[in-house]
Amino acid sequence: MTTYNDFVIRFANVNGSGSASANGMFAKALFRMGIPVATRNIFPSNIQGLPTWFEVRASEKGYLGRREGVDIMVAMNAETYEEDLASIVPGGFLLHDNSQGGDRRLNRKDINDLGIPLSKLVQSEFEDPKQRQLFKNIVYLGALSALLNIDFEIITGMVSAQYKGKDDLIQPNITAMEIGRSYAHDYMDSPLPIQARASEGVGNRILIDGNAAAALGAIYGGATICAWYPITPSTSMAEAFEQHASRLRVDPDTKRKNYAVIQAEDELAAMGIVIGAGWNGARAFTATSGPGLSLMTEFLGLAYFAEIPAVLFDIQRAGPSTGMPTRTQQADLLSAAYASHGDTRHPLLFPASPKECFDFAASSLDLADRLQTPIIVLSDLELGMNDNLSEPFTWDDERCYDRGKVLSRESLEEISEFGRYLDIDGDGIGYRTLPGTHPTKGAFFTRGTSRDEYAVYTESPEAYTANMDRLLKKWDTAKTIVPTPEIVNGDAQAGIIYFGTTAMPMDEALDRLSDDGIHLDTMRLRAFPFGEAVEAFIDQHEILFVAEQNRDAQMRTLLVNELEIDPARFISILYYGGFSISADTIHEQILAYYTDHNLPRLKEVQS
Amino acid sequence: MTYVSKPEIHHPLLKVNEIGLNRRNYEGSVSTLCAGCGHDSVSAAIVQACSELSIPPHRFLKISGIGCSSKTPSYFLGNSHGFNSVHGRMPSVATGANLANRDMYCVGVSGDGDSASIGLGQFAHIVRRKINMLYIVDNNGTYGLTKGQFSATNDLGSTSKKGAPTLYSPIDMVSIALQIGAGFVARSFSGDKRQLVPLIKAGIMHKGFAFIDVISPCVLFNNHAGSTKSYDYVREHTEHVIDADVVLPHEEITVDYEPGTSESVNMPDGSRLHLNKLSNDYDPFDRVKALSHVQEAQERGEVVTGLLYVSRDPHDCHEILDTTDIPLNALEESVLCPGAGKLADLNQSFR
Numbered sequence: 001m002t003t004y005n006d007f008v009i010r011f012a013n014v015n016g017s018g019s020a021s022a023n024g025m026f027a028k029a030l031f032r033m034g035i036p037v038a039t040r041n042i043f044p045s046n047i048q049g050l051p052t053w054f055e056v057r058a059s060e061k062g063y064l065g066r067r068e069g070v071d072i073m074v075a076m077n078a079e080t081y082e083e084d085l086a087s088i089v090p091g092g093f094l095l096h097d098n099s100q101g102g103d104r105r106l107n108r109k110d111i112n113d114l115g116i117p118l119s120k121l122v123q124s125e126f127e128d129p130k131q132r133q134l135f136k137n138i139v140y141l142g143a144l145s146a147l148l149n150i151d152f153e154i155i156t157g158m159v160s161a162q163y164k165g166k167d168d169l170i171q172p173n174i175t176a177m178e179i180g181r182s183y184a185h186d187y188m189d190s191p192l193p194i195q196a197r198a199s200e201g202v203g204n205r206i207l208i209d210g211n212a213a214a215a216l217g218a219i220y221g222g223a224t225i226c227a228w229y230p231i232t233p234s235t236s237m238a239e240a241f242e243q244h245a246s247r248l249r250v251d252p253d254t255k256r257k258n259y260a261v262i263q264a265e266d267e268l269a270a271m272g273i274v275i276g277a278g279w280n281g282a283r284a285f286t287a288t289s290g291p292g293l294s295l296m297t298e299f300l301g302l303a304y305f306a307e308i309p310a311v312l313f314d315i316q317r318a319g320p321s322t323g324m325p326t327r328t329q330q331a332d333l334l335s336a337a338y339a340s341h342g343d344t345r346h347p348l349l350f351p352a353s354p355k356e357c358f359d360f361a362a363s364s365l366d367l368a369d370r371l372q373t374p375i376i377v378l379s380d381l382e383l384g385m386n387d388n389l390s391e392p393f394t395w396d397d398e399r400c401y402d403r404g405k406v407l408s409r410e411s412l413e414e415i416s417e418f419g420r421y422l423d424i425d426g427d428g429i430g431y432r433t434l435p436g437t438h439p440t441k442g443a444f445f446t447r448g449t450s451r452d453e454y455a456v457y458t459e460s461p462e463a464y465t466a467n468m469d470r471l472l473k474k475w476d477t478a479k480t481i482v483p484t485p486e487i488v489n490g491d492a493q494a495g496i497i498y499f500g501t502t503a504m505p506m507d508e509a510l511d512r513l514s515d516d517g518i519h520l521d522t523m524r525l526r527a528f529p530f531g532e533a534v535e536a537f538i539d540q541h542e543i544l545f546v547a548e549q550n551r552d553a554q555m556r557t558l559l560v561n562e563l564e565i566d567p568a569r570f571i572s573i574l575y576y577g578g579f580s581i582s583a584d585t586i587h588e589q590i591l592a593y594y595t596d597h598n599l600p601r602l603k604e605v606q607s
Numbered sequence: 608m609t610y611v612s613k614p615e616i617h618h619p620l621l622k623v624n625e626i627g628l629n630r631r632n633y634e635g636s637v638s639t640l641c642a643g644c645g646h647d648s649v650s651a652a653i654v655q656a657c658s659e660l661s662i663p664p665h666r667f668l669k670i671s672g673i674g675c676s677s678k679t680p681s682y683f684l685g686n687s688h689g690f691n692s693v694h695g696r697m698p699s700v701a702t703g704a705n706l707a708n709r710d711m712y713c714v715g716v717s718g719d720g721d722s723a724s725i726g727l728g729q730f731a732h733i734v735r736r737k738i739n740m741l742y743i744v745d746n747n748g749t750y751g752l753t754k755g756q757f758s759a760t761n762d763l764g765s766t767s768k769k770g771a772p773t774l775y776s777p778i779d780m781v782s783i784a785l786q787i788g789a790g791f792v793a794r795s796f797s798g799d800k801r802q803l804v805p806l807i808k809a810g811i812m813h814k815g816f817a818f819i820d821v822i823s824p825c826v827l828f829n830n831h832a833g834s835t836k837s838y839d840y841v842r843e844h845t846e847h848v849i850d851a852d853v854v855l856p857h858e859e860i861t862v863d864y865e866p867g868t869s870e871s872v873n874m875p876d877g878s879r880l881h882l883n884k885l886s887n888d889y890d891p892f893d894r895v896k897a898l899s900h901v902q903e904a905q906e907r908g909e910v911v912t913g914l915l916y917v918s919r920d921p922h923d924c925h926e927i928l929d930t931t932d933i934p935l936n937a938l939e940e941s942v943l944c945p946g947a948g949k950l951a952d953l954n955q956s957f958r
Contacts, residue, residue, distance in 0.1 A: 032958075206957035216953065222943040224935040225706050227699075248945045256931045258938055260706045265732040269699040272692070272729070276703025279690060280668070280711075281936035284703060302693050392954040395947045401940050434936065435688035435704075436711050439665045445681055447691040457681070 002193045005035045005060035005201070009072040009144075012084045013137075016048030019076065021162070022137035023054040026144060027387065029155045030058050031207045034199040038064040038504070039387045040580070045232070045326050051080045060201055064389055065505020066582040071194055072114075072148075074140055082106075093192065095140060095147075114188060116143055121179050126172070135176040142180025149191040151198070152181065206354070206392050210383035211287075213354035214313055215240035216393065217361025218285055219248055219259075222401050223311070225284035227262045227273035229292060232326055233381035234315035237287040238263075267292035271299040271312070278309040279446060281406070281434040283365045285311035290332045291320055293339065293376075300374050301340025304471075305448045307421075307430070309368035309375075309404070313361070316380040318578045327578030328381035330500055331550035336376045337528055337558060342449070343468060347478050348528040349377045352503040354390035356526075357383065363483070369404035371478055372429060380549075382501045382580040405431040412441040420444045420455040421467065428474030475529060482527035485534055492521045494543035496573075496590075499525040499555060502547050502581055509586035516587075517601030518594055520545070525555070530562055538565060543599070545590060547573035549581050625661035625855075633658045635685040639678070645797030645823030645838075646675060646745045650682045652800055653714065653743075656807035657684060660853070668704050668713045672697040672726060675752055676718030676745035676823075684714075695726025698733035698742075702924075705738050708934040709925045712811055713740035719760040720750045723778045727759075730780070734787040734816055739923040741810040741817045744780055745797070747825035748836035755828035762908075766833035779905060781915060784818040785898040790921040791817035792897070793851070793914045796841050797824070805852035806914060812853050814875045815923040822910060835908070844909050848900070849891045850883040851914035872919065882914065891917055 009026075013019035020041075027039045038057045044050035057067060069089040075081055075096045081104075088094060090110040098104065098115030105113050118139050122132045145152050156174050163169040184190045215237050218226070228238040238261065245259045264270040270286045277284035288296065293314050303310050316332045318324040336348055347367060349360045357379060364375040405425075412418065412433065418441060421430045430453075433442035444455035452463045498506060503524050510520060523537045538544060538559070546556045553572040560567045573589045575581040594601065621629040633654045638647050657667065664686040671677035673694035680689040692700045701715045722730045722744050733742070748761035755768060759778045766772050784792045791813040795803040803821065810817035822841050824830045830837045835844075856877040872880040882891060890896055897916040904911045931938075 206954050208957045220944055220950070222940060224938060224943065225703065227703065248949065249943075251931050251942075254931065256929050258931050258933075258935070258942055260925075260928050260930050260935065262702065262706070262736070264699070265728055268696060269702075269729055269732065272696045272699025273703035273706070275692075276670070276690075276700035276705075277707040277936075278703070279700070280704040280707035282703075282707030284707070298693055299696065306690075392957075393950050395944075395950045397947045401943075433688075434708075435668050436665055436708065439663055440686055443665060443686045443688050445689040445691065 002195055004195050004197045005058050005199055007071040007194045008055060008057045008067055008069065009074065010070045010084070010087070011054045011074040012077045012080050013052050013054070014077050014079075015043060015046060015050050015052040017076075017137070018134040019052070019137045020054070022141045023056075024387075025155060025158050025162070026141055027056045028158060028207065029145075029150050030056065030196055031202060031389070032154050033151055033196060034202045035060065035196060036062045036064065036201040036389055037207070038389065040066065040382070041386055042579070043326050051077050058196065060199060062201060063505070063508040063583065065508055066580045067505070067508070068582050068584045074144075076136070076140075093194070095143070097136070114147065116140065116180070116183055121183065122176070125175065125179060131172065135172070138173055138176035139180035142177035143184040143188075145177070146181045146184035146190045147188065147192050149195045149197065202389065204392055205389050207387050207389055208354045209236065209385055209387050210351065210354050210357040210379050211237035211315065211385060212240040213390065213393070214351070214357040214361040214377070214379065214384075216244050217358035218365070219244050220358070220395055221283065221362030221365040223283045223285050223365055224259050225262075225273070225277040225282050226259070226286070227264050227270040227284065228287050229264050229267045229270050231267070231289045231292050233317055233385045234287040234289050234292070234313060236385060237313055237315065267295040268299065271296035271310070274310045274312070275299055275303050275308050278303070278368070279306075283309075283369070285313065285365070287313040287315065289315050289317045289325070290335070293332055293336060297335075297339040298341070300346065301342055301344050302448060303374045304340065304344045304346065305342070306446050307372040307432070308446075309372055311364045311368050311375050311377065313377045313379060315384040316378060318576075324578055326381070328501070328580050329549050329576060329578065330378070330380055330502065331554065331576070332378065333550070333554035333558060336378060339376075345475060345529075346373065347371065347375050347482055349375065349483065350499040350526055351377065351379055351383065352500050352524065353383070354388050355393060358393045360483070366402040367482065370402050370429070370481065371474060372404060372432060373474070378500065380501055382504070405429055407431050407433050407437070407442060409438050412438045418442050419453045421451065421453045421470070423470050423473065427477040428470050428472070429477065479529045479531045482529065482531070484531060485526055485537070486524040487533065487537055488522045489537070489540070490519065490521055492519045493541065494518075494545070495521040495523060495537060495541035496545040496547060497523045497525060497537075497555070497559070498547040502549060505581060505583035505586060506547075508583035509590075512583065512587045513590055516591055518590065519602060520590075528558065530559070535563055538563065538569070544570050545573050546570045547581070547586055549575050551576045624658050626663060628658065628664070630654060630658045632686070633664055633684055635680070635682040638682045640675060641827050643826040644675070645747060645821075645825070646679050647682070648797040648800065649716075649743065649745055649803070649821050649823055650679045652803045652807055653683045656804050656811065659804070660808055660811060661855070662712060662811075666710075666712055668701075668711050669716070670697050670701045670704060670713065671716045672718070672721035674718040674721045674750070676716055677721060679716050679745070695721050695724070696729060697721065698726065698729035701740055702733060702736065702738050705740060705924065707936040709739065709930070710934050713738075714811065715740055715742045717742065717744050719744060719746045719748060719758040719780070723759040723780055727778065731783065731787055734784055734789045734818070736924045737790065737815040737922055737927065739815055739925070741807065741813070741819070743807075743819050743821060745823040746780070746820050746836070747823050747829055748834070749825045749829040751825050751828055762835040765835040766831075768828060768831050770833065779901070780818070781820045782898060782901055785894055785901065785916055788894070789818045789916075790815040790918040791914075792916045793819045794822070794910070794912045795819060796822045796845060796910075796912055798838055798842065799912070802847065802850060802912060805850065808853040809851045809880055809914065812874055812876065812878055812880075813917070813921060815918075815921040841910055846904060846909050846911050847885045847913050848889040848911055848915065849913040850885060851917070852881045854879045854881050872917065880917065885913065891915065892919055
């Protein structure tokens with residue numbers, strides 16, 4: 001029986017061998033056939049010579065999270081061959097270079113052998129050793145087009161587009177692809193029972209990585225200054241900002257830049273630049289990952305107390321140092337929420353798709369100006385560095401930036417007195433002035449906590465306490481304006497709470513649970529602090545799962561701590577192995593909980 | 608309560624500058640530093656310099672880190688926005704502030720603890736980036752607020768109040784600034800107002816990064832015999848090389864200098880930088896020779912003061928980045944946001 005548009009293919013390569021572009025074309029071809037795809041790049045902290053994997057999941061149903069098990073393995077790396085072989089599902093396929101001859105399935109006789117003499121084929125066609133290496137990837141791409149019945153014109157069209165202007169590269173690539181395609185046609189059982197076919201599944205969606213989406217959102221949101229320090233997996237956001245800005249933010253007449261990007265000497269300086277710019281009225285952001293967040297925490301505390309707008313994107317990764325940091329996690333929650341010394345807390349945003357990266361990048365700049373405080377957007381490697389299917393970006397031309405409470409020269413003329421930290425509106429947010437606004441009114445001295453409502457230095461306990469209490473009032477205001485959770489409430493007894501990329505496999509996990517007679521209401525958190533809707537959802541459900549990608553159940557801690565809820569009410573669903581959480585993990589852990597606790601289901605499992 | 612506001616009574620004969628303001632309009636609150644602190648002389652010099660330049664006080668940004676020196680921006684330019692930031696991090700905050708609005712004059716005040724230890728990295732990089740500002744280090748060789756620990760600029764062998772010698776080699780910020788390529792490098796002494804005020808004026812008007820290392824004795828912890836940062840030591844071991852002053856576009860050169868050779872350099876705003884050479888063989892336009900002169904003097908235990916180096920072709924960060932003339936913080940939403948139509952094209956490019 002042939003299945004269509006439902007498979008996981010994994011390419012096992014050596015990094016630096018030129019496989020990324022061929023593999024990317026493979027995914028893009030499926031996408032252009034209208035098939036929903038998800039891509040995952042699993043790469044080492046290295047430039048050349050170490051194992052790297054690229055996984056593509058095609059799913060007519062639109063399941064874009066990670067699924068365990070590989071249907072087709074393109075095994076091009078001898079070093080990882082055994083583990084690659086082991087990850088293939090029974091009945092799956094092994095594509096490999098059989099130039100040396102022989103069946104290479106070893107002990108896996110339950111899988112199908114797709115041997116192609118890749119080395120021999122490229123040696124007979126190409127002279128240049130570098131081309132021979134690169135075109136091995138293109139030959140297997142050609143073979144896959146035949147094996148999976150992928151529209152060949154789409155792929156060759158992509159080659160032509162990719163090397164536009166370098167015509168001498170186009171023909172050799174197409175030749176290599178045709179060699180692979182012919183070989184598969186002539187010597188293999190093409191097409192396989194696993195196939196691609198044109199679909200309407202993609203609709204008008206786009207394929208983009210979250211970092212590029214966030215960079216574009218920052219441009220639309222009016223950021224003019226980006227200060228950053230290179231760190232995987234956030235680097236591509238700053239680079240994408242500069243790239244987009246060089247096209248979208250250049251003065252049409254003078255060709256000069258309406259933006260500034262500074263690659264700082266370290267993360268401390270990057271945050272300092274953002275805070276200096278925010279203090280002086282320019283929208284600014286930085287992009288970093290966990291270790292950078294740690295380095296920025298001193299400045300985050302100052303910005304919290306000095307009440308300066310700033311935006312920080314933390315593209316989360318696994319742990320410190322090198323190695324696992326090229327893997328994904330959601331483990332900076334607590335260090336971001338309470339970053340710094342003294343009583344500090346910061347609003348967090350949790351994007352779950354490139355569209356949300358775009359939206360939150362723009363709205364975080366508004367929130368920072370409105371709340372006069374740092375806003376931290378918590379993305380992760382899974383979302384930030386992989387091409388993800390996403391709703392297209394939208395922008396309402398009627399929308400106006402919310403620049404918050406900033407007094408103009410005219411308003412300074414009108415008011416009788418200015419006090420930077422006076423809570424005139426009762427929302428905990430004072431009015432600020434930008435340097436240079438008025439010759440004699442509105443100047444103030446910015447410092448940490450030792451100040452009164454008029455920004456005058458004092459160490460008075462009353463003034464300190466009043467200020468700290470006002471900051472809490474501002475926190476309450478934040479609860480009412482940060483993005484609300486996305487709730488699907490079907491009056492189930494149990495609910496599941498999750499956020500960010502844990503959303504990616506959630507639909508699939510919920511469908512599988514539903515097949516098992518387990519129906520869950522869902523709440524996808526989109527921001528911290530938690531507003532009324534979050535509390536209501538928790539109140540409404542007897543059993544509550546919290547799914548997240550870290551060891552210490554950090555979101556659960558945040559919920560317990562902030563809402564003063566009995567910790568026993570939350571059951572943690574955790575994954576922290578460095579890959580993105582899979583539908584299988586969520587499904588199995590919840591099913592096990594129901595089984596262990598003899599909880600009722602709506603129907604008996606059919607087995 | 609450590610904040611004291613000053614009475615707003617002006618002497619009727621107080622001199623008025625070109626924009627109708629007197630020196631009192633450039634002052635801040637009353638200093639809370641120790642009586643006799645060199646830093647107060649630096650603040651007074653900044654007040655006089657800004658007043659003489661006739662720049663409206665609200666066009667200045669004053670930014671500092673943490674320490675005695677970093678408290679001083681409260682004591683000058685009361686009608687300017689000030690930012691007392693994080694220890695050693697003034698350079699990055701100043702960088703962000705300057706990127707946001709290139710039209711403001713920026714004065715950063717730091718100390719030797721703030722800039723030569725915790726902030727040495729940020730100092731080096733702001734020099735590289737040529738941020739348009741005047742960066743002053745009130746250099747007293749000691750940590751005053753934490754009661755007298757040595758700082759990294761204290762000379763090897765220079766002693767503490769109790770007689771313990773400094774064990775490590777000093778970091779000379781002037782040499783670092785010269786080496787990395789600051790366009791304007793000077794050293795002065797808080798006790799020499801006649802030299803310091805014109806240098807501050809020149810540093811403010813300089814395009815790009817201007818650095819002045821001001822030896823500013825700490826009366827409480829580093830002003831004893833045995834210290835090389837005391838009033839007495841500095842007075843006895845100073846070599847003046849170049850005095851400098853800014854001559855505004857329509858002004859005549861009237862400053863009364865010691866005899867020597869003079870030279871004028873045009874500045875971007877139409878004013879001129881007037882240089883008076885006190886030592887005939889010193890060339891203030893030769894960065895490499897300036898560096899060796901400073902280092903040689905240091906070997907002898909001498910302190911070279913005056914304008915040590917100025918670039919004939921100065922640049923600033925906005926020029927390097929090619930940013931627009933309009934301050935980035937003043938760009939309209941219509942300029943910043945590419946709009947929905949453009950976004951539709953972008954969406955299509957991701958298909």
